[in-house]
Amino acid sequence: MNMQQIKRFLGYFIGMLLFFAPFAYYQKALSTWLGGPQATDIHEFCLRIPLLNLLTGKSMEILSVGFISLFLLVSVAFLFGPVFCGRFCASGALPEYLSKFLPNKYKIDWQKSVNPVPIRYGFFIGYLISPFLAGSIACALCNYNMMEKLIVGGVQGDIGPLLSTAIITAILWLGIFGIMAKGGRGFCSYLCPVGALQSAIHSLGARIGFTYKLRFIERKCVACKQCVKQCPMGALSYQDGALSYEIYNCITCRQCETVCSKKAISYGTGERGWQKECLSKDVALESTK
Known part of the structure; x- marks a missing residue:
């Protein structure tokens, strides 16, 4: 543990x-x-x-x-x-x-x-x-x-x-x-x-930048599916070669964050944490560092 x-x-x-x-x-x-x-x-x-x-x-x-x-x-x-x-x-x-x-x-x-x-x-x-x-x-x-x-x-x-x-x-x-x-x-x-x-x-709160929510950087994901196995609510699933997240069935227990060895999943502030349209922003920001 x-x-x-x-x-x-x-x-x-x-x-x-x-x-x-x-x-x-x-x-x-x-x-x-x-x-x-x-x-x-x-x-x-x-x-x-x-x-x-x-x-x-x-x-x-x-x-x-x-x-x-x-x-x-x-x-x-x-x-x-x-x-x-x-x-x-x-x-x-x-x-x-x-x-x-x-x-x-x-x-x-x-x-x-x-x-x-x-x-x-x-x-x-x-x-x-x-x-x-x-x-x-x-x-x-x-x-x-x-x-x-x-x-x-x-x-x-x-x-x-x-x-x-x-x-x-x-x-x-x-x-x-x-x-x-x-x-x-x-x-x-x-x-x-x-x-x-x-x-x-x-x-609703997850749509605002200053609130806390699960964050996902797709390019870090290696499809090990450990997060899917550990999610007690079934809010995560792996479909069509991509990790899918159902916010309406999530309890932010952060089990997924705990088992993600590549740190593809995190918990913090930012715009629309899991939305794919923001992943390009994340990648762009990191590439400028």
């Missing part, structure tokens, strides 16, 4: 302490600073409810843990990419790490079999319009809540909360789209509206 991977693992551990009960130090600190009742679990941190309240025009508290968290999430995604997913979301990381224990021959390459982007954003749109139709699905298939039940149940020695309909979420999140999926991030790829929102915001 290299330093970048160690940092990523530690980030997820810190994320677990910050956002999930019985720890939830982020919620507790922010709610204490706001002067309200101390938030103690993932529901106060919920990023889904404030978004729906914004769209439906429902009354909401601007100075609340949920709304401030949503604002921070969107701002960070715009400036740096979906780093919450790629560095701090323990509920996304758990199935990814557990999947490493299952031999690849037993895994399903969901992203290769079914393009995740239309399903991911189709589910996201359905999630957004559900309040206008038959009621909100904000809590449906919530892997954050499921993760918290696992932690609380483990700490308290009580698995009672798992013996309910929530087990369906556990099967999808940890099983079919988790341990049994290549990369372990099938649930994130298809069914997480928070991740979909971040990637969409990142796709």
Whole structure:
């Protein structure tokens, strides 16, 4: 395990302490600073409810843990990419790490079999319009809540909360789209509206020069395909002799950057990082040095 991977693992551990009960130090600190009742679990941190309240025009508290968290999430995604997913979301990381224990021959390459982007954003749109139709699905298939039940149940020695309909979420999140999926991030790829929102915001921010995004210099690529193998979201693929990148399914975990021995992939500022029209600019700039 290299330093970048160690940092990523530690980030997820810190994320677990910050956002999930019985720890939830982020919620507790922010709610204490706001002067309200101390938030103690993932529901106060919920990023889904404030978004729906914004769209439906429902009354909401601007100075609340949920709304401030949503604002921070969107701002960070715009400036740096979906780093919450790629560095701090323990509920996304758990199935990814557990999947490493299952031999690849037993895994399903969901992203290769079914393009995740239309399903991911189709589910996201359905999630957004559900309040206008038959009621909100904000809590449906919530892997954050499921993760918290696992932690609380483990700490308290009580698995009672798992013996309910929530087990369906556990099967999808940890099983079919988790341990049994290549990369372990099938649930994130298809069914997480928070991740979909971040990637969409990142796709806008990546068009601006001062924001951070993945950079690619094509002439340095030797087609080893290690980045494709290591991408947990299936956001990279090698097609027609060229490396293809799907920003709408990227979590900026930077696994691709870590395994690229030729430094063809990097993370930093610049115009439209991966767009081919900028590669000639990169080459021209380097040739003048």
